[in-house]
Amino acid sequence: MSFLRRKRWVLAAVACVGLLGLGGVVLSSGEGPAKAKPETLVPLAQQSPVAPPAGMVALINTPKGKAVADHQGYVLYTSKKDRVSKDGKAVSSSCDATCAKTWPPALAESGMPIALPGIDPRALGVLVRPDGGKQITLNGHPLYRYINDARPGQPSGDGVEGIWQIARP
Structure with a gap:
């Protein structure tokens, strides 16, 4: 499958997952909506979430x-x-062993990272780490x-030790 076809497929899959998330409920039986009874509805919060594959990079708004x-949706840092x-x-990552426990590398599990809207795909690349992992790079x-970011969109690692900064396009 070509890169463009794969990218379109992945974007379509992410869009479908997003649309399902907007619905609020999903039928738990094979019945159509007209035949569904209230007891057959299962709130999305009680279902297993479908996470998009690792290696996707997006632009988000933070405080x-x-x-x-x-x-x-977790903020990435440089x-x-x-x-x-x-x-x-x-050329190299200076964050190995102990450092990587606090600052785990953003990895592309299957080849090249995928740019979502707001990210220039030409700016993305990979750096092969000593352990063989493919770390995503931006420019x-x-x-x-940052492991102390408790929730998506929380940029609490910005400025830590005067070394770490929010990654921006």
Whole structure:
């Protein structure tokens, strides 16, 4: 499957998941809506959520302005310690072992990351980590999550140790 076809398929799947989430309830039986009884309705909150695949990157609004986020809506960060070449390619990640427990790398589980609206797909890339993981990069900067962000859209890692900053397009 070509990259463009895969991208269209993934975007369509994400849109479908989003539309299901807007509905509020879903029929739990095979009956159509006209035959459904109230007791056959199951609130979405009680159903198993369908998470989009890791490796998707989106632009979201946060209390600190627009930010790049992962497939679950968590804010992504860059480190001032990471090395980027003059041509904008990631050279290395400075965050290994202990650091990665607090700042886990944003990984693309299946090849290249997928840009959702607001993100230029040409700005995305991957850096192969020593453990073989494919870390997502934005304009050559490796991306990370912050484990102390308790919920999606919370940018509490911005400015930590004067090193970490919100990733922006």
